[in-house]
Amino acid sequence: MTDLALSSSLVSASMHPDPAFPRFHPRPAQGWINDPNGVSYINGRYHVFFQYNPLSARHSQIQWGHVSSPDLVRWEEHPVALVPQVGGPDSAGCWTGVVTLDDGVPTACYSGVQDHGGHSQVVIARGSADLVSWEQDGHVAASMPEDPMVTAVRDPFIFLFGGARYAMQGAGLADGRAALLLYSVSYMNSWEYKGIWLTTAHPVAAEHTPAEIWECPQLVEVPSASGGSAWVMMFSLWLSGDDHEHANGVGHLIGSLSADPETGLPVFEPSSGGKSDFGRDFYAPQIVQLAYGSADVDDPDPDAAAAEPAALLWGWANEGPGRDGRRGRTQEEIDDAGWSGVLTHPRVLSVADGALVVTPAPEVEAYRGASVAAGSAGSVVVPGFAEVLVRGGAGADPGAGARSVELVLGLGADSQVVYSGTVAPGEELRIFIDASLVEVYRSGSVATTLRAYPAPGEGWQLTLPTGATADVWELTLPA
Template sequence: MTDLALSSSLAMAATHPDPAFPRFHPRPAQGWINDPNGISYINGRYHVFFQYNPLSARHSQIQWGHVSSADLVHWEEYPVALSPQPGGPDSAGCWTGVVTLDGFVPTACYSGVQDHGGHSQVVIARGSADLVTWKQDGHVAASMPADPLVTAVRDPFIFHFNGARYAMQGAGLADGRAALLLYTVESLDDWKYQGIWLTTADPVAAAHTPAEIWECPQLVQVPVSSGGSAWVMMFSLWLSGDDHEHANGVGHLIGSLTADPLSGLPVFTPSSGGKADLGRDFYAPQIVQLSYGSADSSPAALLWGWANEGPGRDGRRGRTEEEIDDAGWSGVLTHPRVLSVVDGALVVSPVPEVEAYRGASVATRAAGSVVVPGFAEVLVRGASGASGAGSVELVLGSGADAQVVYSGSLAAGEELRIFVDASLVEVYGSGSVATTLRAYPAPGEEWQLTLPSGATADVWELALPA
């Protein structure tokens, strides 16, 4: 462990004075966080950066915070990695981007903004071998394209295809379409703009990823259950007036990547798509491409998303801006998630490592109505047979103040994994994407899970492993 590690982020969380503060999802004890950035696996450690304002619980003067882990369970918090440079191309914030190895040098490629309009530039910073210290010299690798149709650009993402390195950025066009811009990247210091790559004029994209700007674009290869792999694109679906209330959420496209016969540039052809998360409190995920949990090194990917605070959605009680200010913190990252394609659909699962947080068993094969601790994992099993289907509800509180935080169907024989971490709820269903939700327990309120006939639940308290 580097000497510059500040502390165990999760150990600090266990003593946080706010009962709504999650204990099993790493983040600083104070300040605003949003988009996960720079997710990478380098020298045996997973590194997760994130947009961060350590000075208040509001989005302002965005920096990059940093946590890392060797096992996805024990997390260490580090000093701020990137900060706005006065007079530089990122003077108004170091926004979303990625970290990649340039040779053997960790390199951050991120959106630098000088004002709060739609214009941004790709700014480069070089890191130490342990990714703890960074040199920012204001180098710009790509400026706003000289194309009057492109009115907003943000969030660079790097991918590889046919042995070459490419990059893309999310964009908005003057005619109202969302778009992707494509770049060739022989040198990380000088990105070559190749033009508008994909837009919501594509009928599959229009159906599944409608937006005015595609934010936080991602493109990775994931395993297909029947063999081989598929290319998955993911976008955060920005609409004017969102202001951190992203009604369209996050969408994805599944398709193929081929080489254009004339230029050799990659061509993405979407064939299907859908939501990337079914909750209203999930936005700006980032995916890291790596070979994960596979003896044959087949392509695999891990995803982290941002769960924001809010005024309450879908009947759930939220927090006012004043309450968020008083708490002194805002935002949390999800558990790391594994992506795959099963029967043509995207499937999202928690990484197996999070089972390490299972502590004392609270209930085994419980039925009917089950009380769930405020920090818990629940494994729900639907009954087999034609009569095994029904619905599952997770309710916070009782009587007139009760909130239905989650309600969903349970197929016969299906399993659900539910994680409750203070005010963050993550639900993972068999053969589906996840559902990310926020809810804030009042003093004395309990969580209660209601199961359909024949279904059972195993419940564990969450605990930090040694």
């Protein structure tokens, strides 16, 4: 095992030939990564798997990489977990899926594809107690439904409701609608297909989550600021022609989950929705349900059944050719760097006033190091690895309302505005800069995920509106 808090942060990042390589978002030093997979909390550790090609910075020969942590701060890299099996149902890739406990055994359920033009199937693999060793015997738990309307299926997700285990997969239909398929999972080795569960024909879904295929579907219960909880369903919004651009991004629906009075099956009824991230460089998030405040949906504390549910999200920030006026990277530059893709900080989900609220997991405050600015106004120089807390002030004109904050990379004619957004009186922005990854969290709202690539000698600068102030800390790894 490799301690990523040492290898990718202090050693690999500081010595990496690419200054854009992140230090505080653990990932292997080389290779392609995309979707977070198998996010779980088992036997006292958080596990994050991810789509991985260790051989190049391109999207091919997809396997499952694996990191784990006891505290969301200190991470260890483990050997590759899942690899395509020659002649098996996953011979063309081990694609997106989840990890859960099945009778106490760590079990991966993922999309396996036999050929690059074929349909996916749900493939099962069993893991060791520490989730480091995996047995792949090619068992298929669910194949494509025998429904001519269903033309694409992918990305299984498992959830619990009413004491029973269910699963869903994202899908595309012959008439152009995106859809969810529902399964009953009484036995992990054999999923029972229950039919098309939800589609973009629903008016709330049509408004907030338009797509041709709902990829990476998620369904979790999160606390509500008004008391109780709400169910959040999240999708990555795939359109034909997407090539890691994903212009529709990620959307979510907020609603209720109840049992059908005739069948007993869960029924999701959305009431609102929206974008799950406002950045153009965010896709394919995965959420882990942390039940009863015990951080383990598979082994909840029976004495804490009345406590709030919780959920943590990780997303994928891809490399890009430049968007919204930001300078990007060419494929040749990505190949030369030898790596591609970053996972975001873990994010906490909740609902307030019918809207999704996303905040960084409190554990990431452990990276907060020396203070470099406190209560600063006007123009503030920001280190290349930093956390910034911006507080909106009343300003010179109380009637002016919100004003813009700008995060700028570089100076003069070659500078670029990486982030620009308003900050209202009493509002806060938390901004994290990790080399080429920028995450902006607005109080009471969702995050904005962006990529930007410092050229040699370039620095960051924050411009604040009148009345706003900023505290800035340099990021460092805890001892």
